[in-house]
Amino acid sequence: MCLVEKFVYFGNSLYSFLNSLYSFSIRLDRYSLHSFLGICLLLVQTEGLAETRIINGTCAADEWPWMAAIVYPNRPAIEGQYCGGALIHPSWILTAAHCTDGEDTNSIAILLGRNTLSDEGTGELIGIKNIVKHPDYDHDPENPAADLALLQLEKPYTQAAVLRVAEAYSDVTEVGKLATVIGWGQTSTKMRDSYADSLQQTAVPIVSNQVCNARRTYDGEVKDTMLCAGFAGGGTDACVGDSGGPFVMETDAGWQQIGIVSWGEGCARPYYYGVYTRVSSYQEFISEHVCEAQDTLPAPQVEVSINGQKATVSWNNVIGADGYQFYYAPYSDSISDVTFDNIHSLDIKNDTDFSAELSSGENFYVAAKAYRGNCYSDYSNIGMVIMP
Numbered sequence: 001m002c003l004v005e006k007f008v009y010f011g012n013s014l015y016s017f018l019n020s021l022y023s024f025s026i027r028l029d030r031y032s033l034h035s036f037l038g039i040c041l042l043l044v045q046t047e048g049l050a051e052t053r054i055i056n057g058t059c060a061a062d063e064w065p066w067m068a069a070i071v072y073p074n075r076p077a078i079e080g081q082y083c084g085g086a087l088i089h090p091s092w093i094l095t096a097a098h099c100t101d102g103e104d105t106n107s108i109a110i111l112l113g114r115n116t117l118s119d120e121g122t123g124e125l126i127g128i129k130n131i132v133k134h135p136d137y138d139h140d141p142e143n144p145a146a147d148l149a150l151l152q153l154e155k156p157y158t159q160a161a162v163l164r165v166a167e168a169y170s171d172v173t174e175v176g177k178l179a180t181v182i183g184w185g186q187t188s189t190k191m192r193d194s195y196a197d198s199l200q201q202t203a204v205p206i207v208s209n210q211v212c213n214a215r216r217t218y219d220g221e222v223k224d225t226m227l228c229a230g231f232a233g234g235g236t237d238a239c240v241g242d243s244g245g246p247f248v249m250e251t252d253a254g255w256q257q258i259g260i261v262s263w264g265e266g267c268a269r270p271y272y273y274g275v276y277t278r279v280s281s282y283q284e285f286i287s288e289h290v291c292e293a294q295d296t297l298p299a300p301q302v303e304v305s306i307n308g309q310k311a312t313v314s315w316n317n318v319i320g321a322d323g324y325q326f327y328y329a330p331y332s333d334s335i336s337d338v339t340f341d342n343i344h345s346l347d348i349k350n351d352t353d354f355s356a357e358l359s360s361g362e363n364f365y366v367a368a369k370a371y372r373g374n375c376y377s378d379y380s381n382i383g384m385v386i387m388p
């Protein structure tokens, strides 16, 4: 069903293109124009099957309940959509700051719960009461910095679970792993009117910032707070209209957002990977802005037990928590030696303990936080795992 809709759009843009051709070449009579059109439509249809979406994506099933379209509300969504976003709190959408340039709370709105934009009457259109751009956002269209904004909904949306944002110290953003980008943006670099009607998705591997900053690639333009993904040979990417949308990774604890579609040199070009805002760099900023008193959870208490080579850290169940984030850092005699660089975290979901086989001398500081959505308790007490 999604494929058929796309053909209509391919067909339409081809039709207008051929119509303009028609007005130039008077020699072409209507009959031959129409048989020519017919053949082209056939060609487009077969091409449509091979070369699909986002750039080289497929239709998304309804697996992305937190996916938001950012729209100009006074037009049908198929025309009014221009960016994507993700529901990361019942009252907040995370998007790219550049999607809010020149806009105010009255000029744009959020569409949730609609997979196919032309399915008017489905989903919910919600107004915005507050736009929070990151204070470091730099609006350089070629290479923005801190390209993220939070949009506060006029009323909470409770039909869908929120998308979890990769935690500040988590290691989910691993080079070489595939992650999925989702959006209604352009599906072809060749045709300008190739915006998608049905939500598209595609998977691309995470590329290290070092590779992405190579001379023939972005030559140092990519900052630590950005994340690159794509194939060296190009061909698969996000594109115009996908901006602000989530780049998500499947983890043991479910799908997590690791990036926000931000920029790129063209789309799907060899060596010019898609560049995303690295969400884990801003997780604390995001949580601070969206979480309110009612989201606050009490901190758990951790306890360490060691049995032979097996160390177990357990904590109490926190009422109202969706899960727990577990933190560890190498042990040294002084806790002041723990720096931000040597803290790691793992999303444990709703288990209340974590164990590991360790050898003598593998010692750690450990702690846990309870979370609901993207709102965290304070740290627990700090435990010490000292292996005999």
Ligand code: ARG
Pocket: 185, 237, 238, 239, 240, 241, 242, 243, 261, 262, 263, 264, 265, 266, 267, 268, 273, 274, 275
């Ligand atoms: N900045 C573009 C937008 O506003 C899309 C950027 C993504 N480009 C890319 N090649 N991944 O929609």
